[in-house]
Amino acid sequence: MKLHKVTAASAAAFVLALTATACGGGDKDGDSASGGGDKITIGIKFDQPGIGLKEPDGSYSGFDVDVATYVAKELGYDEKDIEWKETPSADRENALSRGDVDFIAASYSITDERKEKVDFAGPYLLAHQDLLVRAGEKVTEGEDLNGKKLCSVTGSTSAQNVKNDFAPDAQLQQLGTYSECLDGLASGAVDALTTDDSILAGYAAQEQYKGKFELAGLELSNENYGIGVKKGDTEMVDKINKALEKMVQDKSWDKAVEANFGSNYENESAPKIGDIVK
Known part of the structure; x- marks a missing residue:
């Protein structure tokens, strides 16, 4: 009988523990x-x-x-x-x-x-892939982009599109962030930053960059x-x-x-x- 009582108590405690776990905070x-x-x-x-x-x-x-x-x-x-x-x-x-x-x-x-x-x-x-260039440096859709130094971000569809579609022979520099590409564009290290027009518009609209950069207006992808x-x-x-x-x-x-x-x-x-x- 003693063994039976201990087993029953243990079983009750086990059930109680399971219930508490199920009702706890969870992950x-x-x-x-x-x-x-x-x-x-x-x-x-x-x-x-x-x-x-x-x-x-x-x-x-x-x-x-x-x-x-x-x-x-x-x-x-x-x-x-x-x-x-x-x-x-x-x-x-x-x-x-x-x-x-x-x-x-x-x-x-x-x-x-x-x-x-x-x-x-x-x-x-x-959105559409486009180019951000320095103000006054116009780029047309018919221009051969293969000779340009383009910058984009590693892992982005924009970088893939450059290689696979419209400029496979361009000098493509892939960096960790678009901000790094923008620094390169400002210094003249690259000719254009390429990514989605929505992202480029956001950069161009920043107070410190107004008048310095402009979108090329190309719809290079969807x-x-x-x-x-x-x-x-x-x-x-x-x-x-x-x-x-x-x-x-x-x-x-x-x-x-x-x-x-x-x-x-x-x-x-x-x-x-x-x-x-x-």
Whole structure:
């Protein structure tokens, strides 16, 4: 009988422990993956004015920041619940697979190659690859870019496009950030910075650069910006898509465009969810 009582007590304690574990705080993924948890971690760029920028006072600004903040709110998170994490172009897929972030809004173009590694919601913006050049140094679409010194960022579709499509013999310099490329353009080390026109417009609109640089006005590619999530998380994709649709419907999308891009940028209309322009 004594043995029976001890076993019963042990069993009760074991059940109680299981119940406590199941009802406990859980891990980060359990808190945030489907919304409504204590915190949500969002990957953005820290060095792209107009898109994703960490300000000197520690705050964050840009179109991607506004989009991500709106989406997070629709998922059940206040702005104070957002943890912003810098995600350079070359590390975006890894950041999602590692679980470092819940989703990424970082000028993240949807491509077939990337869709093999991550899932995308959106698109939420259609941009075009262009060139940023020094003021007065005009570049036309018919000009041979193969002799130019071009700069872009490692891991970006812009760098891939230079090699694969419009200027395979250009002297392409790939750096870690667009800010480094901009320094090279300012010093004369490179002839042009090439990436999405939305990003270039943000740089050109900065007070310290006004009048120094200008967009060439070339539409060298179509860049469909999507929000990246971990591969297989279809529930998160569906929730983000609904949030993006609402953002367009209530005109918050238009307000974000007006607030973040300079007058040099002529944006396309908001794309429809799932409508990828090749």
